[in-house]
Amino acid sequence: SQTIHQWPATLVQPVGSPLSLECTVEGTSNPNLxxxxxxxxxxxxxxFYSVGIGQIxxxxxxxxxxSRPQDRQFILSSKKLLLSDSGFYLCAWSKGSEYQETQYFGPGTRLLVL
Amino acid sequence: LAKTTQPISMDSYEGQEVNITCSHNNIATNDYITWYQQFPSQGPRFIIQGYKTKVTNEVASLFIPADRKSSTLSLPRVSLSDTAVYYCLVGGDSWGKLQFGAGTQVVVTP
Structure with a gap:
């Protein structure tokens, strides 16, 4: 079965700091992310959405x-965080082969920028 | 993508049936209607999808009239665990992009 992972689960970052959130999918190949x-x-x-490696x-x-460095890995980044970047970040995947297909969501990362 | 309109919130008691109506006047011929459920601090979860008439699964029923300009999600005999936000989505392009509105907050009380 397919599984989607996100980390970290929560993150508190100061304004102006960099950000890297990671999402990985297991059990499927060439998904839309x-x-x-x-x-x-x-x-x-x-x-953002991606239909293949390097396609964002x-x-x-x-x-x-x-960025999508690998088929089942999707990374969200920022060089300098703003207060307005606070929120709940969700990664999702879909099969990429059907019209209006179901999206499957990860557990999310809650980001607080102070 | 067709725009959808649904109530901001609905309250219900345990054991009652909850019906959430979504308006989508500009639905395209090839658009499907999809509903997602989201619990606090979790990602949305697919509930049901339909094109016309009625669709039923183990979680809900979806009623779509002939003109398809609206749809109604029916949750039978709700429990406290059905308290969540419910999103109605219509259409989506070839890449699967969806447009989530604010959804309907359903609160079930004892």
């Missing part, structure tokens, strides 16, 4: 970036 952010009490905002599409211009 997604990074979402959810502010408190709000819906999910799609940040950005939905929202900001100080965040994403």
């Amino acid at each position: 997604y990074w979402y952010r959810q502010a408190a009490g709000r819906g999910l905002q799609l940040l 599409s950005s939905e929202v211009p900001q100080n965040l970036s994403a």
